[in-house]
Amino acid sequence: MPEPTNKSPRVGLFVTCLVDMFRPSVGMAAVKLIEASGCDVVVPTAQTCCGQPAYNSGDRKDTKAIARQTIAAFEDVDYVVAPSGSCAGMLKSHYPRLFAETPEAEKANAFAGRVHELMQFLVDVRGMQIVPDAFANDFKGSVTYHDSCSGLRELGIKEQPRKLLTSIKGLQLKEMSDCEICCGFGGTFSVKFSDISNAMVEKKTANIAAAETDLILAGDLGCLMNMAGKLRRQGRKVACRHVAEVLAGELEDPPIGAPND
Amino acid sequence: MKVTVHDFKSNARSALADTQLQEALSGLPTGLVAQRAAARSRLPEFEDLRDYGRDLRNHTLEHLDVYLERYEDQVRQAGGHVHWAKTPAEACDAILKICKDADARLVTKGKSMVSEEIGLNDKLEAEGLEVVETDLGEYILQIRHETPSHIIAPAIHLTQSQVEQDFRREHDHLAKDRKLVEPAELVDEARQILREKFVNADVGITGANFLIAETGSSIIVTNEGNGDLTQSLAKTHIVITAIDKVVPTLDDASALLRLLARSATGQEFTSYTTFSTGPRRAGDPDGPENYHVVLLDNGRSELLGSEFREVLRCIRCGACMNHCPVYNAVGGHAYGWVYPGPIGAALNPGLIGIDEAGNLPNASTFCGRCESVCPMRIPLPKLMRQWREIEFEKGNPPLFVRMALRGWASMANWPWAYHLFARIMSRAMKLAAGRKGAFSWLPLATGWTKHRDFPAPQGKTFQDLWAERQRATIKPATQGETP
Incomplete structure (x- = not known):
């Protein structure tokens, strides 16, 4: 496994609201694994929730506001990784849908392209085969x-x-x-x-x-x-x-x- | 048909407590679901065929007016009549008029969900006609005075022993000691009863799985052959269906049929696939003298021009409901109107209005299993979410729900406040839970704690832990850099 260096990819951890509030040990475990895959981890404090409660309740306007904030919070990282398929799916599949055919579409698509769920990131992106x-x-x-x-x-x-x-x-x-x-x-x-x-x-x-x-x-x-x-x-x-x-x-x-x- | 979608929650509660229903539903995973999976694995090009089907249906919907007019022309040329019905009432009136013109007393019916949608049987019976359902499942429901709970297996909510009891009660002229255990024995008995009806029927009414624009034919698929007898023995054949069933050509219909049977029952093909084109021609050995098609709109042309167009790709295979964990839990009647399951959740608000059907698109976890099996790749969760958006814009959800959502969303847009809230809540909840590690009752989440415990948080937020780690790792580094 490569050691983190100055050239290591910069991963922004999208903590998810449930991990943040209920089980931070999952977030710490995620950080440990991402670092072991040769990346540096940052945790933007401007992140909150992915917006699913609003999105799935039909509240598109509030969802968009939250999505904008999330996209901005992770502007300067190479990857956005979330220890949740549901939240990663929201960021990756649904943010582009929210902004489809609007001036913000390009930004949302570029953001979505950098988003990965934790397991997917470790195995598919970083090529991790075995746990250290x-x-x-x-x-x-x-x-x-x-x-x-x-x-x-x-x-x-x-x-x-x-x-x-x-x-x-x-x-x-x-x-x-x-x-x-x-x-x-x-x-x-x-x-x-x-x-x-x-x-x-x-x-x-x-x-x-x-x-x-x-x-x-x-x-x-x-x-x-x-x-x-x-x-x-x-x-x-x-x-x-x-x-x-x-x-x-x-x-x-x-x-x-x-x-x- | 009576709408009870408003009562979805209480319908669901009764369904969950109904042990016979639960026994009947427990057969779904090993039945239709397993059969579809087996059929899919036997056809390597199945996924490509789904793409093909989706594109074909999209193309047809794009040019629906053209194909419908071509279909109508072809039906006329074959000697049949086409009746356009904007509403269920218009469709019923058209059918009633045809029956009256034919001096009909006895009407036989093949399975048709559109006839359920327009409430046809009640209407005809109110006018003194005898209506007999000839599909075994529909026949069972008719003698029980029930409606279908599934679009291809209408009596799936019943156990075989319930059917046996119904037959013994209803067919009391038959020998009491007869054997009625195997499905084949039930079919034989129904057949015996129905044969007389087929022969004496004045009008036969069927639905249609597809209408073919190039030939003016309608297609029905059945496994009992009852559709053939319904439509070829009576003097008048009426096809009742909706405008979304048309496909351009015979080849197109064949491609869709390959998907339909596999997705529905796991069969390569249904036992009977019957094409009918106009009335009996000179030299035909059988067939009806009069041939009518009643085409229902009932909100579909509005859906066509809306963000819900994709729902019209549906070919009514029922795979979405077979695979839906919510349908598997409560069955079809709980949904409270004709089309149950995910397709009902996406379609019914368009047919009976979102104010009426609002419960349905909400009763989903968005697990996506329906979309993953839909042969027409209809994005059912997406459509359900769109209905929720319309509901939200109309202000339909209860005020406190909207207020809570707004409050939460405003905070989520203000990270500083959000993190403070998370910090307070995780500490307070950890403290309140004590050593138990979970709550057996929690205010504002009683829906949750009614059935399960609520795990307590660990006490610190991740942002707290991360800040602690940053402080611990940055300090030595800064010291090291000091000259």
Whole structure:
């Protein structure tokens, strides 16, 4: 793995609002991995949220304002990387749609071209094949992986996290049934249509439990909080973590939604 | 048809609690979904064919007026009649008039979602006609006084034992000890009942999967052959369909048929693919004496000129609903009007209005599985989002939702305030959760905590941690540089 030098690409970390507020350890894990891939990381403070809550509620005007701010905040970086398929998809696929056929289209398209989801960036852009030994030497356990919808279907993230996970010697990846089916989160959907959302996450946690692993991993904190919250309510013992935490060996904090003793 | 889209949430709750419905729906993943996947894997050019289908439908919609007029000309030349209906009422009136002119008493019907859209059966029955559905699924629904819950498998919400009970109740003249377990036995019994209806029908009404502009033909695909008997045994055949079903040529229809059956049921081709062109010609062994086509608009020409045009590419295969986790959870009736699932969420607001159908485009996680299987590559999540935008502009969402959204968005546009808020919230929530690490109840998020715990934050924001790291790494470096 190349050492960061003065010529290393400059990566702007798009933290995402959920990671910022709920699970900063995912952000620190992402930084560790991006640096290990030979890049310098900066974190613009002018970033907030990608705008999905507004965008998916039909509020185009506010979404555009947020998008403009995000694009401006990351003007001077080579890449924009987010530890979330959903937010990266928003920046990469939907910002250009928001500004299509407007004078700002060019700017939005150029920005979108620099955006990558974390796993995609590490494997496809930086060519990472294996996780640095020092990160995951001590890991021992079985995991199953949930393919979050936007990452999978908007960005084509499927093999990348699996490639890195299976490079960890002590890790056993056991696929669960229907790993590509939505967990029922869907942002405000989980609150507005809570009963349907619940039926969906119940199917998901049943599949997770049937895989009989120590951990359930995914690349999106929204889905993870949904699955973790349901697993906990059901009294199931499967721990829930963002994939970056395992890859970077950032396992000191308790799993998502777990008690901190 | 009665619209209950406003009750979507309570419809969904009842559906989730209905164990028979849940049992029936549980067959979808191993049934239609698995069958489509198998058919797709057997056809290497399937994805190319989807591109071809999309382009073909786009082209047709671009020149819809031309193809519709050509179709009408060809139908006339073949001796048939075309009736244009702007509204469901006009379509029903046209059909009723044809039936009256034919002195009809008994009408047989093949499966037609457009006839559901215009509420045809109620209208005809109110005028004293006997209407008999001849598709097995539709027949079952008719004796149960229900509507279809799926566009190609109308009775998919029922279990086989429910159907057996219905048949035993309804067909009480048949032997009590007869065997009615296998699907084939149910089909045979329905066939026995329906045969008499086919022979005595005065008018046969079918839908159309496609209309062919170059020949003036209509096509129906079925697996039971009921459509053939419906349209060829009665003296009058009426095709009720909508203006978006036309394709330019026979070859075009063939290409779409290759996608339709595979996407719908995983078949290479349906058991019956029936073409009908005008009434019986001299020398034909059978066929109707009169041939009518009723073409419904009902909002489609407005959609054509709007940002929703792509929804008109739909060929009604049902793949979107088969693959939709929301449809899989609640079934079709919860959606409250004719077209359920993702296609309903994208189409119904255009047909019955967004004020009426507003719930549907909102009831999606935008998981995108529908778009990933749609043979016509209709961007269903995008269309649903566009409906949400129209709703938002009209001010339809409740005031507190709009206020909360505005408040949050203003803060997101003010990073300093946003980071302060995040810092306060993560600390406060961490403190409130204590060692439990999660909340079992949370104000303003009771929809969430009703069913699951809410994981507590770690306590510091990422921006905090990053600033700490920057301070720790920059200090020694600056010291080192000091001369």
